[in-house]
Amino acid sequence: MEQKNLTCIGCPLGCQLTVELENGEVISVTGNTCKRGDDYARKEVTSPTRIVTSTVKVTGGNVPTVSVKTKSDIPKGKIFDCAKALKEVMVQAPIAIGDVVLENVAGTGVDIVATKGVEASV
Numbered sequence: 001m002e003q004k005n006l007t008c009i010g011c012p013l014g015c016q017l018t019v020e021l022e023n024g025e026v027i028s029v030t031g032n033t034c035k036r037g038d039d040y041a042r043k044e045v046t047s048p049t050r051i052v053t054s055t056v057k058v059t060g061g062n063v064p065t066v067s068v069k070t071k072s073d074i075p076k077g078k079i080f081d082c083a084k085a086l087k088e089v090m091v092q093a094p095i096a097i098g099d100v101v102l103e104n105v106a107g108t109g110v111d112i113v114a115t116k117g118v119e120a121s122v
Contacts, residue, residue: 010036017041049073052082061093061118069115074108081106093120
């Protein structure tokens with residue numbers, strides 16, 4: 001039987017979790033004080049995902065870059081593919097919060113959206 005120790009990020013408590021696995025399957029999760037901890041631990045050891053945040057270049061704007069993030073989490077193994085794709089992106093101002101700047105990043109089915117507004121330069 002394999003054991004993994006994690007710190008839960010489901011809420012501010014940061015519970016110390018212990019996950020027991022057998023043949024890659026979760027047998028038990030202990031240390032959590034809420035259901036979110038159990039859900040987080042099971043997902044983290046079987047198919048970890050992350051939200052990616054970055055910036056992309058802006059043309060015609062009052063600032064040279066805009067902050068962006070994945071609209072939802074993507075498989076952890078796709079993070080570097082996502083970062084590589086973002087290096088090639090350039091968007092035209094004006095940009096509003098929530099605007100899609102790149103669809104289906106790295107074949108994940110997840111869009112990259114702006115997290116800040118950028119006005120067109122005058």
